[in-house]
Amino acid sequence: MTERETVNETGTATERLDQARAWLRQDPDAETRDELAGIITRAAAGDAAAAADLDDRFRTRLEFGTAGLRGALGPGSNRMNRVLVTQAAAGFAAYLRERTPGTPTVVIGYDGRRGSRRFAEDSAEVFAGAGLRAILLPRLLPTPVLAFAVRHYGADAGVMVTASHNPPDDNGYKVYLGGADSGAQIVSPADAEIAAHIARVADAGDIGALPRSTSYETAGEEVVDAYIVATAGIAPAPFGVQEMRWVYTAMHGVGWETFSRVLKAAGYPAPRVVDEQRDPDPTFRTVSFPNPEEPGAMDLAFARARAVDAEFIIANDPDADRLAVAIPDADAAGGWRRLTGNEVGLLLGWRAARSAGESPAPGASLACSLVSSPGLGTIAERYGLDFHETLTGFKWISRAPGILFGFEEALGYLVNPGTVRDKDGISAAVAMLSLAADARVRETTIAGLLDELAAEIGHFASGQVSIRVDDLSVISGLMASLRAQHPTSFGARAVASAEDLSAAAAGEPSGDVLRYRLADGSRVIVRPSGTEPKLKVYIDTHAETPTEAVAAAAELEAAVRELLTERG
Numbered sequence: 001m002t003e004r005e006t007v008n009e010t011g012t013a014t015e016r017l018d019q020a021r022a023w024l025r026q027d028p029d030a031e032t033r034d035e036l037a038g039i040i041t042r043a044a045a046g047d048a049a050a051a052a053d054l055d056d057r058f059r060t061r062l063e064f065g066t067a068g069l070r071g072a073l074g075p076g077s078n079r080m081n082r083v084l085v086t087q088a089a090a091g092f093a094a095y096l097r098e099r100t101p102g103t104p105t106v107v108i109g110y111d112g113r114r115g116s117r118r119f120a121e122d123s124a125e126v127f128a129g130a131g132l133r134a135i136l137l138p139r140l141l142p143t144p145v146l147a148f149a150v151r152h153y154g155a156d157a158g159v160m161v162t163a164s165h166n167p168p169d170d171n172g173y174k175v176y177l178g179g180a181d182s183g184a185q186i187v188s189p190a191d192a193e194i195a196a197h198i199a200r201v202a203d204a205g206d207i208g209a210l211p212r213s214t215s216y217e218t219a220g221e222e223v224v225d226a227y228i229v230a231t232a233g234i235a236p237a238p239f240g241v242q243e244m245r246w247v248y249t250a251m252h253g254v255g256w257e258t259f260s261r262v263l264k265a266a267g268y269p270a271p272r273v274v275d276e277q278r279d280p281d282p283t284f285r286t287v288s289f290p291n292p293e294e295p296g297a298m299d300l301a302f303a304r305a306r307a308v309d310a311e312f313i314i315a316n317d318p319d320a321d322r323l324a325v326a327i328p329d330a331d332a333a334g335g336w337r338r339l340t341g342n343e344v345g346l347l348l349g350w351r352a353a354r355s356a357g358e359s360p361a362p363g364a365s366l367a368c369s370l371v372s373s374p375g376l377g378t379i380a381e382r383y384g385l386d387f388h389e390t391l392t393g394f395k396w397i398s399r400a401p402g403i404l405f406g407f408e409e410a411l412g413y414l415v416n417p418g419t420v421r422d423k424d425g426i427s428a429a430v431a432m433l434s435l436a437a438d439a440r441v442r443e444t445t446i447a448g449l450l451d452e453l454a455a456e457i458g459h460f461a462s463g464q465v466s467i468r469v470d471d472l473s474v475i476s477g478l479m480a481s482l483r484a485q486h487p488t489s490f491g492a493r494a495v496a497s498a499e500d501l502s503a504a505a506a507g508e509p510s511g512d513v514l515r516y517r518l519a520d521g522s523r524v525i526v527r528p529s530g531t532e533p534k535l536k537v538y539i540d541t542h543a544e545t546p547t548e549a550v551a552a553a554a555e556l557e558a559a560v561r562e563l564l565t566e567r568g
Helices: 013-026 030-044 048-058 082-099 116-129 143-152 190-204 222-232 255-266 299-308 341-355 375-382 425-441 446-457 472-484 546-567
Strands: 069-072 105-110 133-136 157-161 170-177 246-249 312-316 323-328 336-338 365-369 386-390 403-408 412-414 459-468 493-500 514-518 523-528 534-543
Touching: 013 030, 013 048, 030 048, 069 082, 082 105, 082 116, 082 157, 082 170, 082 190, 105 116, 105 143, 116 133, 116 157, 116 170, 143 157, 143 170, 143 222, 143 425, 222 255, 222 425, 246 299, 255 425, 299 312, 299 323, 299 336, 312 425, 323 341, 323 425, 323 446, 341 365, 341 375, 341 403, 341 412, 341 425, 341 446, 341 459, 365 375, 375 386, 375 446, 412 425, 425 446, 446 459, 459 546, 472 514, 472 523, 472 534, 472 546, 493 546, 534 546
Parallel strands: 105 133, 105 157, 246 312, 365 386, 365 403
Antiparallel strands: 069 170, 157 170, 312 323, 323 336, 403 412, 459 534, 493 514, 514 523, 523 534
């Protein structure tokens, strides 16, 4: 950035105005220019609210990390906009030119959120202008198609413009690396190296001076067709399932068009679709948060399932990289309940373990994040597979040696690592359909499969406490308090050991995570969310009966809430 534009976290009101005016001069977008011009005018006239707004927009930059960029849309260095995306694309291009012999190839995809297509086109033009081979996917598509395309084209990198299941006013910029990284998301130190290149671009102060070209390629349908063939091949429908009744919702995202073609290719019966949520809608008008985990998000799917007497529900999040499953349950409100991510993950892990056969290949493994159910390790041991526990995020899970299947409790599943090295809600849905179909042929249900699995490995239960904040300092304060004084118990359950993974031993998962192992074998893990302003607490219990396991999890949830209230 120029001197006037340099981010200054302690800047005066005059300096903020100078930063904003410098930003305004290089902004190519009429909408954000008009918005920022109005704020500048009001702030210059002494409007305190406008001055505070400018300070929030310019006192820092959205941080580029291993998850790329993600934030609210709007003008300013602390927002997602065309200036910031152009700077990110130019910085990423410089990084790729530095590390790649010859001409790097990068594939760009985008979802149905506001600004996604324009951000993707800006990126393609900047990549092409920097001398890269840039391939823009043909239309808005699920994130897993972009992850697939990186490997399909043998590309050096990929960019997906998406904020996944975030609120409607957010967008993001997700980065993958090919080659030795096999199409996985970036990990350290790549994030810091890319961020340094982006900072150098921003220091120059004028994105209008960056070379751009419209000579990028637009991919044909063949890449989508190839993804559909590969995904349908995971689990073709068995004979006799054409009467299977099930409901699907795309949660206002981009999943339905691709998933419907996969279903047809694999031979599964078409679902009863939640029509109100079928097509892409950047306002996500029927839900408060477009995340199947959030209360109320699946209410329309539950209503549709009751109306058609469905056997189960499958849901994707807006960019279709996550999967939710719900089943009838007479004890649940409304007669339906969503399975936890751990329940689905253990079922899919069990499927993968059985598919590996009696003599799995040496080193073949199951993997999950350290906050996901320890039941996956029990499955791996039972079936003679290796087991890897990683930090949260598929950037780590996908890199587990010998991986056959990986998951994280936040509804993310990797079932086809040979083609997609990221969570994939569409391929996971196909795998789940195969389980449901096989169960139906045996005259049982998904609930029956859960009982069968529990008979093999015991009863695992999980719970989660999630605290959303407006001020991120609340989260850092709670983590600092817990580190300064580790709890000795959660309710009546004594803590046997406390681990701070920010100081983990070499070779062990390391991060801003606190793990408590309890005397009764339960586990409590505390960490800040990597993508949302939340503090998350993960609870896992194991018992001889489902009643005991669920009761223990409920008791621990109450104890955790009480502790966080005291410390907050």
